[in-house]
Amino acid sequence: MQDVELISPQLAIVDAEPYYQVVGDEVSLFESSYRNCLPVLLKGPTGCGKTRFVEYMAWKLKRPLVTVACHDDLTAADLVGRYLIVGGQTVWMDGPLAAAVRAGAICYLDEVVEARKDTMVVIHPLADSRRVLPIEKRGELVHAPEGFMLVISYNPGYQSVLKELKQSTRQRFVAFEFDYPDPELEAAIVARETGIGADLAARLVKFAAMTRNLKGSGLDEGASTRLLVHAGKLIADGVTPVAACRAAIAQAVTDEPEMLAAIHELSSSVF
Amino acid sequence: MTTPETAGEIEQKLERWLEAEFTRLPIEPLALAIAALPATERSFAMDWVRRTATVNPHVAYMVARHVPQMLEHTDSRTVEAWIMQAVDACDRDGLKAALDVLRDPQRFVRLGRERAAGAVFDDIAGILRNFIRGLSGRELRLESGDVAWTDGETLYLPPVIAEMESAADNFVLGKLTVTLLWAQTRFGTFRADVAEQCRRYPDPERAQQLFHALETLRLEACIGRELQGLAREMARLRKVGGGDTADEPSWAAFAATLAAADATVEDTLRLLDAAYAVSAAAEMPPWAGEMRPERVAERMAARIAREKMLLKVKLNDLLEDRQQAPRPDALPPEIELRTVASEVMELPRFEIAIDGAPVPVPENVRQLLTSIQLDLGEIPPDYLQAAGPGEYDPKLIKPEGKDPGNVWQGTYHEEGATFFPEWDYGRSHYRKNWCVMRSREVAPVDDDFVAGVLRRYAGHARQLRRTFEAMRDADRRDKRQVEGDDVDFDALVESIAEHHAGQEWNDRVLTRLHRSERDIAALFLIDMSGSTLGWINEAERAALILLCEAFEALGDRYAIYGFSGMTRKKCEIFRIKRFDEPYDAAVRGRISGIRPQDYTRMGFAIRHATDLLLQIEAKTRLMITLSDGKPDDYNDNYRGQYGIEDTRRALLEATRAGIRPFCITLDLEARDYLPHLYGAARYTVVDDVAKLPYKVADIYRRLTI
Numbered sequence: 017m018q019d020v021e022l023i024s025p026q027l028a029i030v031d032a033e034p035y036y037q038v039v040g041d042e043v044s045l046f047e048s049s050y051r052n053c054l055p056v057l058l059k060g061p062t063g064c065g066k067t068r069f070v071e072y073m074a075w076k077l078k079r080p081l082v083t084v085a086c087h088d089d090l091t092a093a094d095l096v097g098r099y100l101i102v103g104g105q106t107v108w109m110d111g112p113l114a115a116a117v118r119a120g121a122i123c124y125l126d127e128v129v130e131a132r133k134d135t136m137v138v139i140h141p142l143a144d145s146r147r148v149l150p151i152e153k154r155g156e157l158v159h160a161p162e163g164f165m166l167v168i169s170y171n172p173g174y175q176s177v178l179k180e181l182k183q184s185t186r187q188r189f190v191a192f193e194f195d196y197p198d199p200e201l202e203a204a205i206v207a208r209e210t211g212i213g214a215d216l217a218a219r220l221v222k223f224a225a226m227t228r229n230l231k232g233s234g235l236d237e238g239a240s241t242r243l244l245v246h247a248g249k250l251i252a253d254g255v256t257p258v259a260a261c262r263a264a265i266a267q268a269v270t271d272e273p274e275m276l277a278a279i280h281e282l283s284s285s286v287f
Numbered sequence: 288m289t290t291p292e293t294a295g296e297i298e299q300k301l302e303r304w305l306e307a308e309f310t311r312l313p314i315e316p317l318a319l320a321i322a323a324l325p326a327t328e329r330s331f332a333m334d335w336v337r338r339t340a341t342v343n344p345h346v347a348y349m350v351a352r353h354v355p356q357m358l359e360h361t362d363s364r365t366v367e368a369w370i371m372q373a374v375d376a377c378d379r380d381g382l383k384a385a386l387d388v389l390r391d392p393q394r395f396v397r398l399g400r401e402r403a404a405g406a407v408f409d410d411i412a413g414i415l416r417n418f419i420r421g422l423s424g425r426e427l428r429l430e431s432g433d434v435a436w437t438d439g440e441t442l443y444l445p446p447v448i449a450e451m452e453s454a455a456d457n458f459v460l461g462k463l464t465v466t467l468l469w470a471q472t473r474f475g476t477f478r479a480d481v482a483e484q485c486r487r488y489p490d491p492e493r494a495q496q497l498f499h500a501l502e503t504l505r506l507e508a509c510i511g512r513e514l515q516g517l518a519r520e521m522a523r524l525r526k527v528g529g530g531d532t533a534d535e536p537s538w539a540a541f542a543a544t545l546a547a548a549d550a551t552v553e554d555t556l557r558l559l560d561a562a563y564a565v566s567a568a569a570e571m572p573p574w575a576g577e578m579r580p581e582r583v584a585e586r587m588a589a590r591i592a593r594e595k596m597l598l599k600v601k602l603n604d605l606l607e608d609r610q611q612a613p614r615p616d617a618l619p620p621e622i623e624l625r626t627v628a629s630e631v632m633e634l635p636r637f638e639i640a641i642d643g644a645p646v647p648v649p650e651n652v653r654q655l656l657t658s659i660q661l662d663l664g665e666i667p668p669d670y671l672q673a674a675g676p677g678e679y680d681p682k683l684i685k686p687e688g689k690d691p692g693n694v695w696q697g698t699y700h701e702e703g704a705t706f707f708p709e710w711d712y713g714r715s716h717y718r719k720n721w722c723v724m725r726s727r728e729v730a731p732v733d734d735d736f737v738a739g740v741l742r743r744y745a746g747h748a749r750q751l752r753r754t755f756e757a758m759r760d761a762d763r764r765d766k767r768q769v770e771g772d773d774v775d776f777d778a779l780v781e782s783i784a785e786h787h788a789g790q791e792w793n794d795r796v797l798t799r800l801h802r803s804e805r806d807i808a809a810l811f812l813i814d815m816s817g818s819t820l821g822w823i824n825e826a827e828r829a830a831l832i833l834l835c836e837a838f839e840a841l842g843d844r845y846a847i848y849g850f851s852g853m854t855r856k857k858c859e860i861f862r863i864k865r866f867d868e869p870y871d872a873a874v875r876g877r878i879s880g881i882r883p884q885d886y887t888r889m890g891f892a893i894r895h896a897t898d899l900l901l902q903i904e905a906k907t908r909l910m911i912t913l914s915d916g917k918p919d920d921y922n923d924n925y926r927g928q929y930g931i932e933d934t935r936r937a938l939l940e941a942t943r944a945g946i947r948p949f950c951i952t953l954d955l956e957a958r959d960y961l962p963h964l965y966g967a968a969r970y971t972v973v974d975d976v977a978k979l980p981y982k983v984a985d986i987y988r989r990l991t992i
Contacts, residue, residue, distance in 0.1 A: 091800065093772040101796060104783050106774060153773070198636070226421035233420055258516075278417030281462060285514040 028081050036065065036072035037205045039197050046073050049190045055143040055166040057186060060194030063240025066169045069194070070124045079163055080121035082112045086131035092138050095125075096151055108154060113138065117149045120163030128168040129181055136185055142166050143188040196241055199225065205241060210248030216257065220244045223261060223286045227269060227279060234275045239265045257287040292329070294322035300333065304340035305348055312348045320355040328358050335370055341713025342374055343382055349373075349389035361396050369395045371716065378718050398449075405449030406457035415444075415465050422466070423634045424473040425658040429465065435576030437468040438586045439477055450573045451524065459520050463574035466517055470506040471578075477587060478664055479552045481580035488563055497562045499578045500569030501541060501555045507572075508546035525572065537565045587662060594659050598670055601652045606641065622671045626660075635660070707891040709855065712932035722891040724858040729849065731876025740829045741836075744980055748836050751984050755841040758988065763801050771799030807991055808844045808866065808905035810896050814914040815849040815861060816887040823915050823953060824883055826979040830913070831863075831878045835870045837984040843991070844903065847874075848896060849881055852888035853921050859884065860895050866903055888925055889918040893937035893948070900946050908946045909990065913983065915953040917960060935964050951986055953979065 049056050050073075058066045067083070074081035084095065097111040116123035125131070125139070141148050147160040168189065170181055196202060199221050207217035221244065228238030243265045250260035261283035266276050292300075298318035301307070307314050321332050332354045340347035350370055357366050369392055377385035388395065408431040416429045419442065432443025442465050451457045471477065481498060488494035511518035541558050544550065562569070606620055620642050626635040637656045639648050648656075659666055706720035741748060765771075767778045775798045782793040811834070813827060831847060838845050846868075849861035863881065864874045893910070900908045918930030925933070938948050950961060950970040961970040973982050 091772050098772055099774045101774065101779065104786070106779075225423070229421050229423070230417055234417060274413040275417055277414045278421065281414065281418045282421045283516075285462075285466070285516040287516050 028083075030071055030075040030081055033075055034068055034071045035208065036068050037197065037201060037208075039201065042069065042192055042194075043073070043076070045190070045192065047077070050077055050165055053147060053162065053165075054190045055168070055188060057181075057189035057191040058167065058169040058194055059172050059191060060169070061171055061196070061237055061240060063242030064194045064196050065241060066194050067124070067126060070122065070167055070169075074122050077122070079165070080116075080119055081124060082116040082119075082121050083124045083126060084112050085126045086128050086135075088130050088132070090131040090135060092132075092134045093153075095131075095135055096138055096149065097153075099153065113142075114149060114151060114158060117142070117158050117160045117164050120161040122165045122167060125166070125168045127170060129170045136182070139166070139168070139185065140188065143185075196224070196228070202241055202244070206244045206248045209245045211252045212248045216251060217248065219257070219286050220248055220251075220261075223265070223283050226282045226286070227265065230275070230279075234272065235269055237269060239269055243268055258284050261287070292322070292333075294318045297322050297329075297333070301336065301351060304337055305344040305351070310344050310348070312344065317348070317351045321351065324355055324358065328355075328363075331363055331366075332358070335367075338714040338716075339370060339374065341711065342377055343385070345382065346373060346377060346385050346389065349386065353389065353392045357392050357396065361399070365396060365399050368399065374714060374716070375719060378721065404452060404454045404457060405447040406454065406461045408444055408446045408448075411448075411458055411461050412444075415461060418462065419465055419469050422469055422473070423657075424469065425661055426654065427469060427472065435464045435468065435574075436579050436582075437471060437576075438579070438582045439472050440586055440590065442468045456524060460524060460573055463517065463521055463524065464576055466510060466514070467503065467506055467574050468576060470510055471502075472661060474506055474509045474552075475661065475664060476502055476506070476552050477580070477583045478662070479556055480584065481578070482584060484556055484559070485580075488559075493568065494559060494563055495578065495580070497566060497569050498555065498559055499575065500571055501545065501558055501562055502552065502578075503572065503575045504538075504542045505545035505550050505552075505555050508542075508550070511546075512548065521572070521574070524574075537561070538569070590658070591662055594655055594662075595670055598652070598655050598659065599672065601649075601655065602671065605639070605646060605649075605652070624656075624666055624671055626666070705895070707858070707894045709890050710933045710936035712929060722852075722855045722858045722888070724860060724891050724895060726860045726862060729861045729863050729877040729880045729882075731873055732880035733876050734879055736828065736879040737832055737875045740832045740980070744829065744833055747981060748833055751833060751837040752840040754988060755837040755984070758841055758991070759805070765799050765801045767795040768797045768799040769795055771797030773798045804906075805843065805991075806906035807909065808900060808903040808907070809846075809909040809911060809987065809991075810866075810900050811845065811847045812892055812896050812910065812912045813847060813849040813863070813881065814887055814912070814916075815851040815881060815884045816915070816919070817851075817883045817885055818887070818919075819915050820883040822976050823979075824881065826976045827913060828878055828881050829980040830983040831881075832875070833980050834984045834987065835864075835874070835878070837987070839870055844905065846899065847878070848892075848899070849884075850889070850892035850895075851884035851886065852891070853885035855888070855920075855925075857885070858888055858891045860892060866899075886920045886925075887914065887916060887918055887930075888920045889914075889930065890933040890937040893934065893941055897937070897941040897944055897946055900941075901944055907991075910941060910946050910948045911987065911990075912948070912950045913952075914950065917954065931960055931964065938964055949986075949990060951983060 046056060046069075058069070060066055070083070071081060084090075093111070095111045095113040097109050097114045099106040100109055101107075110118065113123055113125075115121075128135075128139075138149060141150060142160060143166055147164070149158040149160065150156075151158060197205060199218075202224070203214065203217040203221045206212070206220055207214050210217070212220075224239040224241075224244050227235065231238045246268075247257075247260045247264035250264055251257050255263075258280075262280055266279040266283065270276055270279070295318075298314055301314045301318055301321075305312050305314065321329055321336075324332060332351070335354065336347050336351045339350045350373075354366060357369070369388070372395065373385045373388040376388050412429055412431070419427050419429060425440070427437075428441040430441050430443055431446050434443070434445055436443050444461060444464060448457045448461045448464070451460050481495065485491045485494040485498060507518075507521060510521070541562060544558060545554060547554075602622055606622075623640040623643070625638045625640070627638060628635050634657060637648050637653055639646050639652075656666060659670065704723045704725050707722040707724055708717040708719050709721040710716075711718050766775050768775070775796055778793070779796040782796050786792050811831070813831070819827060835845075835847075844866050845864070846866040847863040849863055850859065851861070852858040861881075861884075863877045864870065868874060889912075893912070896910050900910060917926075918934045919926050920930065941948050948965060948969060950957075950965050952961065952970060952972055953974075953976055955972065955974060957970065957972050961972075964970075971982070971986050973979050
């Protein structure tokens with residue numbers, strides 16, 4: 017058999033400092049949790065800076081970072097690892113969680129409620145004082161070294177009953193709540209991330225607040241900070257604000273024609 | 288139509304439709320005029336006369352009288368629109384309103400030409416509703432009214448906006464109009480007692496008009512600062528319209544004063560003297576609308592009282608949520624409110640601290656604070672004392688939550704009800720907002736009915752549970768898969784052996800977890816009409832109990848609602864079990880408490896059930912009606928063809944929305960009409976009431992395997 021390049025879990029080292037605007041005491045809380053080997057749960061709507069925060073903390077704590085975007089087909093085996101068959105032989109391959117535990121990395125399970133329920137079996141023993149990862153298929157118990165840290169995130173805004181975190185899971189974590197930053201801060205973030213002027217950034221934030229007002233009456237979520245950054249980048253690149261808002265924000269938050277038209281009217285009112 | 292009808296034949300038909308014997312309407316000239324029309328126009332006219340005759344013979348008479356002339360000048364679409372307007376007016380305000388429309392077709396045609404490019408309220412309301420909701424401030428409703436005005440809580444727009452040449456500009460005008468009305472609530476126009484101030488002048492009406500013009504100038508400046516895009520559109524429409532309020536030098540000066548960033552309604556009032564002295568009347572931009580300060584004041588007084596109380600109650604909730612030990616000094620906790628002005632957003636942000644510790648501000652409290660801030664310009668300190676128990680009048684804080692059961696007693700009104708359209712097959716058109724529906728809860732009855740049913744049908748219940756458990760789509764491990772998350776060693780060994788023996792490599796060597804995918808939401812609609820009294824009611828209730836037991840074993844999501852009605856003004860939906868409610872003692876009590884009510888008006892119930900089902904996320908949505916007879920209603924033309932066609936329409940709407948309707952009926956004659964309603968395979972007739980409890984769950988099982 018020819019050489020096959022195996023997929024290996026990425027142990028990304030965050031070299032450059034990611035831009036993260038500190039909002040409250042989240043950095044010191046996170047550091048304290050890290051020192052005390054406590055797992056962390058990040059709550060908050062999409063695109064409010066959870067992932068960026070974890071990257072920033074990985075950089076600050078100088079730990080490698082493994083990020084897993086959870087989806088509704090993600091099983092425990094996807095996290096822990098599996099046997100592959102190579103040339104009639106079985107070869108074990110670590111999944112991202114196992115790799116992170118072995119390497120003493122920060123493992124970030126993004127949108128953990130999306131994953132299948134059986135993933136909790138491997139998350140629970142890692143998230144309490146045991147700090148072990150059982151790899152059943154190999155009969156192995158991996159003890160997490162000191163540097164390992166488990167971080168999960170979830171969006172409580174989803175109203176589906178199926179996507180709720182169980183008490184037995186959530187009560188293992190130190191929980192941080194994230195929200196969109198205050199308007200001034202958000203405008204500063206948008207300006208900093210995109211290079212557009214303060215006035216335009218403030219207008220984008222004002223527009224975002226309008227879409228957030230629509231949450232619950234036809235929109236599941238308003239425009240996130242991430243979308244504002246997208247729109248801002250387009251604007252910085254010469255796209256007109258109204259067109260940028262339409263493409264990067266309105267179309268991103270809804271497909272419904274009437275809502276699209278309303279959001280478009282809002283953006284063309286602001287700019 | 289194969290052979291052209293003669294005037295005589297037409298006359299005969301008209302006599303029948305217009306009930307000439309009783310109404311004494313002169314038919315002959317009508318028949319002659321219609322007979323003289325070309326064939327297509329003649330059948331068009333006759334068709335509409337027939338359809339409108341189902342509304343009222345006088346309406347049909349006017350239609351027959353005017354249509355032949357109208358067709359000479361206008362196209363059939365305009366004629367149709369004219370008729371529809373009249374019929375809607377009849378539904379809404381009665382015969383006189385309809386005849387007013389019908390008497391003057393020329394006016395309608397003339398307006399119609401103007402309105403060809405108009406923005407019709409129903410078309411633009413959806414967009415504008417979201418638009419104003421997106422703007423900051425109090426949540427506002429948008430309704431259609433006679434002119435554009437606001438009472439501070441609802442914005443009214445005229446049915447058609449047609450001042451501009453093009454449809455696009457008319458939409459923009461509509462948008463500017465709601466924005467200006469929104470600005471009145473947002474920038475404190477009504478913080479001053481406008482009516483009182485205007486009464487000081489010899490001609491209060493003129494004073495009010497001038498105030499309106501001045502205030503509009505101020506609000507336009509506010510809008511210009513906040514929403515530049517809209518300000519540009521205002522400038523553009525002003526050019527299109529040609530008008531400009533600031534022509535006169537004195538008005539230009541007013542505008543300049545009011546454009547100051549800190550100008551308030553007080554500044555507007557200060558200028559009123561000067562304006563009153565120089566101008567007899569002011570020119571208004573087309574988006575100014577009308578101002579009705581008395582109506583605003585009325586609403587505002589009620590709102591201020593309500594919101595003050597509501598805020599206190601909510602603050603109390605906040606305190607209770609904290610569940611902290613009482614302060615050692617036994618003083619009530621101190622609530623502190625900080626309003627944080629923001630450079631980016633115009634409205635301040637609210638922060639609440641209890642005993643110095645900041646607490647998150649819930650969304651409803653934030654909205655309340657915003658609304659109070661808009662009315663009063665600040666949050667008065669006495670608003671911040673939490674209400675103790677029993678300190679408030681619950682009626683004050685629940686203006687909408689009137690007991691639906693009491694609505695019918697005393698003065699009649701339609702407040703707080705949901706409106707549903709109804710299909711009128713006679714005129715082949717919907718009657719808009721025809722059914723007035725109220726949602727009620729079945730009063731739970733705590734008797735031994737449930738226990739009795741479970742005892743009586745013990746064997747059957749056990750069997751149902753078993754069958755339904757077997758239907759549960761369990762998770763299982765599929766073997767010999769090409770893709771999967773684990774190695775299927777049996778398959779692997781076999782595959783290697785075969786490979787060594789020279790056969791092709793079989794790559795089905797993995798196992799994979801199969802996940803349950805039974806994703807069904809079922810809504811049961813229970814006929815609670817008077818005809819179910821006795822046996823049927825009991826059988827229905829027993830069937831529901833057994834059904835619920837079965838559902839608990841199955842795990843599908845389900846809801847149960849009852850329906851009944853007496854005329855279109857009293858349509859009632861009885862909640863028995865919501866989708867998100869567990870099957871608990873309360874639900875059992877409500878099933879046990881199902882009692883026959885009035886009649887079987889079905890259309891609204893199906894439409895409501897459709898709305899409910901569409902709120903549920905599921906792959907398959909089932910709507911199962913349990914009934915004992917045809918759609919029927921009291922002293923109304925719902926009985927017979929009309930009811931059947933309306934029900935059929937409602938079912939079609941449901942089907943189009945992706946819902947699968949099914950009907951279980953006890954009516955032995957159902958085969959005559961149910962295939963027409965549900966299709967040949969979408970209903971079951973249970974021929975023996977006693978069998979109903981046995982059948983319902985089983986029918987559901989067959990439907991979903």
